[in-house]
Amino acid sequence: MEDMNKITDYFGFDLGDGESAVAWMRAGKKTEPQMIELRGRKSVITALASHPEKGLFIGEEACHLPGVDWLQVRFKSRYLKDPAASGSLVMMFAREVMNALVADGRMDSPETACFFVGCPSGWPQEVREAYRKLFERAGMVNCEVVSESRAAFMFARESGELRVSDDLLTLPTLIIDAGSSTTDFTFVADLAERSLVASDFGEVSLGGGLLDRMLLERNVSRSPQRRQLEDIFGRFPQYEARCEFEARRVKEMYFTQARRGNGLRAESAVKLYAGRTPVTLDITCDDFDMADILSRPMEALSGRSFEASYRSSLEAAARELGSDQPGIILLTGGASRMPLIEDIARDVFPQAQVLRGLEPEFAIARGLCYALRIDRQTRGFHEAVEALIRSDEMEDLVLARLPELFQAVSGPFSDRLIDEVAPEVFEQWRRGGLKTFDDIGVELSERAARMLKSDEMKAALRPAVADWVVRLRPDIEALTDPICDRFGLPRTSLRLPDSLDIGAAQIMLSSDSLIRMDQFKALIDLIVATVLASVLGGGGVALIATGLPGLIGGFLVGLVAGIVGTETAERLLRKAELPVGMRRLLTMGYFKRGLNKRKDDIRAGICAELVKQLDPPSDAARGMVRDIAASIEGQLGRMVERAALMIH
Numbered sequence: 001m002e003d004m005n006k007i008t009d010y011f012g013f014d015l016g017d018g019e020s021a022v023a024w025m026r027a028g029k030k031t032e033p034q035m036i037e038l039r040g041r042k043s044v045i046t047a048l049a050s051h052p053e054k055g056l057f058i059g060e061e062a063c064h065l066p067g068v069d070w071l072q073v074r075f076k077s078r079y080l081k082d083p084a085a086s087g088s089l090v091m092m093f094a095r096e097v098m099n100a101l102v103a104d105g106r107m108d109s110p111e112t113a114c115f116f117v118g119c120p121s122g123w124p125q126e127v128r129e130a131y132r133k134l135f136e137r138a139g140m141v142n143c144e145v146v147s148e149s150r151a152a153f154m155f156a157r158e159s160g161e162l163r164v165s166d167d168l169l170t171l172p173t174l175i176i177d178a179g180s181s182t183t184d185f186t187f188v189a190d191l192a193e194r195s196l197v198a199s200d201f202g203e204v205s206l207g208g209g210l211l212d213r214m215l216l217e218r219n220v221s222r223s224p225q226r227r228q229l230e231d232i233f234g235r236f237p238q239y240e241a242r243c244e245f246e247a248r249r250v251k252e253m254y255f256t257q258a259r260r261g262n263g264l265r266a267e268s269a270v271k272l273y274a275g276r277t278p279v280t281l282d283i284t285c286d287d288f289d290m291a292d293i294l295s296r297p298m299e300a301l302s303g304r305s306f307e308a309s310y311r312s313s314l315e316a317a318a319r320e321l322g323s324d325q326p327g328i329i330l331l332t333g334g335a336s337r338m339p340l341i342e343d344i345a346r347d348v349f350p351q352a353q354v355l356r357g358l359e360p361e362f363a364i365a366r367g368l369c370y371a372l373r374i375d376r377q378t379r380g381f382h383e384a385v386e387a388l389i390r391s392d393e394m395e396d397l398v399l400a401r402l403p404e405l406f407q408a409v410s411g412p413f414s415d416r417l418i419d420e421v422a423p424e425v426f427e428q429w430r431r432g433g434l435k436t437f438d439d440i441g442v443e444l445s446e447r448a449a450r451m452l453k454s455d456e457m458k459a460a461l462r463p464a465v466a467d468w469v470v471r472l473r474p475d476i477e478a479l480t481d482p483i484c485d486r487f488g489l490p491r492t493s494l495r496l497p498d499s500l501d502i503g504a505a506q507i508m509l510s511s512d513s514l515i516r517m518d519q520f521k522a523l524i525d526l527i528v529a530t531v532l533a534s535v536l537g538g539g540g541v542a543l544i545a546t547g548l549p550g551l552i553g554g555f556l557v558g559l560v561a562g563i564v565g566t567e568t569a570e571r572l573l574r575k576a577e578l579p580v581g582m583r584r585l586l587t588m589g590y591f592k593r594g595l596n597k598r599k600d601d602i603r604a605g606i607c608a609e610l611v612k613q614l615d616p617p618s619d620a621a622r623g624m625v626r627d628i629a630a631s632i633e634g635q636l637g638r639m640v641e642r643a644a645l646m647i648h
Contacts, residue, residue, distance in 0.1 A: 007142065007376075008112040011036075011101070012151065012368025013135075015094065015117065017077040018180025018209055018248065019043045019334060022097065023365040024106060025373060027114075032159070033369035035362055038100050043334075043361055045245055046180075047073045048093045049238065058096045063242045066273065071238030073245070074209060077181035080127065087134055094138035114142040114376075116368040120177075121147040121186040122195035146371055148364050149175045149186030149193055152332040154374065155367030161357050171327030174317065174352070176345060177364070178335035180248075181207040183310065185317050189324060196317045206309055208251070208335035210300060214293045216240075216247040219283045229281055232274040239272050246270045247283050254285040255337050294340065307340055314348040329354045334361035381487045385494070388479055389633040397475050398632075399617065399625045404471065406610040408464040413452075414603040416460060418595045421447045426591050432580040469496070476632065494639055496632070 012023040012033060021043050023033040035042040039059045049062035049071040057065055063073075075089040098110070107113040117135050119128055128145040135143045152175045155161075177184040183206045185196040220229050220243075233240035246268055253266035267284040294307045301309040318325070329345050329352045336342070336356055345354055357363050388394065425443045428434050434443055451457050473496055480494035595602075613621040 006112055007114045009107045009114070010369050010372045011107075011113060011115045012365045012370075012372065013094070013097070013115050013117045013140075014148070014151075014362075014365040014368065015076060015090065016046055016179050016334075016364075017074050017182070017207065018046060018212075019361065020046045020093075020097070021362055021365040022101070023362070023369045025369040027373075027376075033366040035365065036101065036104075036106055038097060044097075045073070046076065046093065047071060047241065047245065048075070048089055048096070056092060056096055058093055058100075060245075063245045068238055071241045073241045074181060077207075077209075079131070080123075083130065087130075090131075091134040091138045094135050094140065098139040110139050110141050113140075114144075114372060115140040116144055116146045116151070116372040116375075118148040118151055118364050118368055119145050120182065120184045120195075121149040121193055122184070123147075144372075146368060147186070147193060147195075148177050148184060148332075148367075149188065149195075151364045151367030151371050152177060152330055153188055153193075153367070154370040155332075155357070155363045156330050156355065158370040158374075159357070159366065172324060173328040173330055174321075174326035174349070175330045175332065176314075176336065176341065178331065178333040178338070178341050179207050180209040180212075180335065183207060183313065183333075183335070185313065187317075187321060187324070187326065196320055206301065206306070206313060208338070209248075210298060210306060211251055211290075211293055212244050212248040214296065214298070215251055215283070215285055215289070216244050218289060218293065219247070219281065223281055225279050225281070228279050229272075232272055232279060236274055239274060243270050243272075243281055243283070246281075250283045250285050251290075252334070252337075254290060255339070307344075310340065311344050311348070314344060318348055325349065326352045328352060331356040332360050332363040336360045377487055381483070381489075384483045384486065385480075385636060388483065389636065393479055394476075394629040394633055395625050397472070397479070398628050399614070399621075401468070401472055401475070402614060402621070402625065403611050405465070405468045407607050408468050409461050410603045410607040410610070412460045412464055413457075414599060414606055416451060416457060417448060418592075418599055418602060421451055422595060423588060423592060427588065430580075430583045430586060430588075432583070435577050436575050438575060480636070494636060496635060496639075 007027050010025040010027055010033075012025075014021045014023075020038075022036040022038060024036050025031060025033045038044040039061055041059065044059035045063060047059060047062040049057045049065055049068040051057065051065060051068050054065075057068075062068070062071055072089050075086040075093070078086040079090060101107055101113075102110070115135065117132070117140075119131060123131070132143055132145045135145075153173065156173075172187065172189040175184075175186045175188060177186070187194045187196055220226055223229060229243075233243075250266045250268050253268075257264045257266060265284060265286045267282065269283065270281045271278045272281065295305045297303045297305055298309075304312065326349060329349055331341060331345070331354065337360065342354055342356065345352075422444065425434070425440055425447060428443065429437075429440050434440055476496060477491070477494075481491045484491045484493050617625070
């Protein structure tokens with residue numbers, strides 16, 4: 001498809017088996033779709049005729065033009081069965097529609113016009129693509145094929161004609177598109193459509209055209225010129241198609257009167273010039289005729305009547321849906337004007353509200369226009385958010401705020417280290433499980449590394465990370481709010497939820513290269529120094545405690561410190577193996593009080609080591625930034641789909 005920025009006109013093309021319609025909307029304008037008149041009618045008969053001198057004709061002209069070589073009707077319904085033959089007819093019909101639009105000045109040029117063409121929701125993607133290429137070859141260079149059920153849903157949501165709220169349209173919806181050749185059943189829930197296709201109704205040609213054919217046959221059989229009419233139809237199929245078209249008009253007149261409660265007789269006549277003298281066929285329809293037609297078994301419906309087949313179709317749809325029953329039934333298509341379409345729907349789905357527009361025959365064409373406008377807006381919205389995600393803005397934002405995150409997580413990390421890990425290691429040393437002070441450092445490193453990867457540590461850090469995210473949100477909103485403003489969406493559409501867990505703590509802790517205990521040698525030394533201070537008497541008591549071993553130990557340590565100096569004594573003590581009896585003189589309470597005095601230093605040390613990796617950013621820090629930004633961007637990506645549903 002061409003660059004959508006060049007598009008000036010939107011067209012919704014509902015090519016039906018019996019009738020077709022085209023709706024138009026100016027691109028970029030908040031206007032309602034307008035129905036385009038083709039050959040003087042908003043709804044044109046899907047008929048194509050070839051005249052030996054005058055060329056191709058469509059609509060009523062094709063049906064009434066004398067001297068044509070051939071006349072073709074109902075070729076869309078034959079597309080799946082014979083795509084080669086009927087496909088060429090579809091393309092020729094579409095080309096004539098395109099030529100009429102150009103001739104009437106309905107578009108600036110084919111290159112600046114975009115078409116959405118409808119198709120049954122059950123058509124597979126490969127069939128839709130082949131169908132799209134027909135219209136592309138017809139001159140509709142910017143064309144997409146869209147399911148008619150989606151168009152019907154968009155019409156219901158956007159037009160306001162049905163006077164239903166957006167909340168009501170969120171209910172599960174069954175769309176019944178009653179056309180000339182088929183009746184299409186589509187179930188829509190959470191804006192995802194599902195074609196209801198089953199052997200006993202999805203493939204059956206249950207359409208209003210069957211009634212046209214039976215009404216024609218009924219009137220031919222009671223005509224005094226029956227034999228002449230049958231002979232003419234045999235020699236000139238175009239005359240039979242013309243009479244079937246007239247039977248369609250009589251049927252529509254009848255149902256229009258029936259909806260008004262008049263119960264009047266509808267009638268018309270066709271004069272056929274196939275010999276020296278014209279033959280006239282009178283076509284009439286009254287209550288008795290239609291009741292008999294609707295209840296008469298039909299070969300095309302496997303021996304069932306139209307009414308019985310339609311009821312069976314809906315009952316089969318209800319069985320297939322199971323517990324997913326519709327809250328709304330949306331009726332579209334010209335045949336939905338028949339009272340039985342609505343009456344049986346209410347009978348099979350009594351809990352559902354049945355809706356139908358004022359002109360159901362135009363709902364698809366207009367809905368295609370709405371869908372085109374919304375798709376273009378949605379596409380632009382997606383592109384804007386994706387551009388933000390692809391840019392460096394989110395990573396720059398995270399990197400600038402990363403020191404705050406490091407400061408936030410340093411507290412829980414240091415608390416757990418001081419309250420749990422260090423005391424456990426100290427106790428292990430007191431009882432003789434570790435030989436030297438250097439062994440304390442090694443054990444602290446290993447235990448701290450395991451602690452960093454534990455679920456308990458992640459849970460402890462999560463509140464700090466969540467608080468950081470809250471402080472980060474205004475910066476993120478400064479990037480997303482302009483996008484929402486541009487597409488007319490509430491700014492809350494891309495607001496990150498309060499409960500957002502971007503997993504920053506997990507990202508940080510799972511990064512072995514970001515926090516390595518060999519980078520925290522100063523921290524380990526600080527904790528070991530707390531033990532040494534206790535031994536050396538830095539707190540004023542230390543090993544100089546009650547009892548002879550304490551006095552002897554204190555005297556010996558003090559003597560060494562006096563001879564070589566305190567700093568050298570610490571180095572010597574790191575590799576010394578103090579007697580277990582002497583170690584036990586150091587109480588856990590004394591050790592914890594010493595650690596708590598240094599808590600702020602330990603926390604600051606953790607934060608400082610982390611911040612060092614940001615100037616310049618280390619590979620590990622950049623990896624963390626990318627991971628956090630990707631987590632935020634992933635959340636935005638998931639929100640885009642829901643936000644796009646609000647685009648009008």
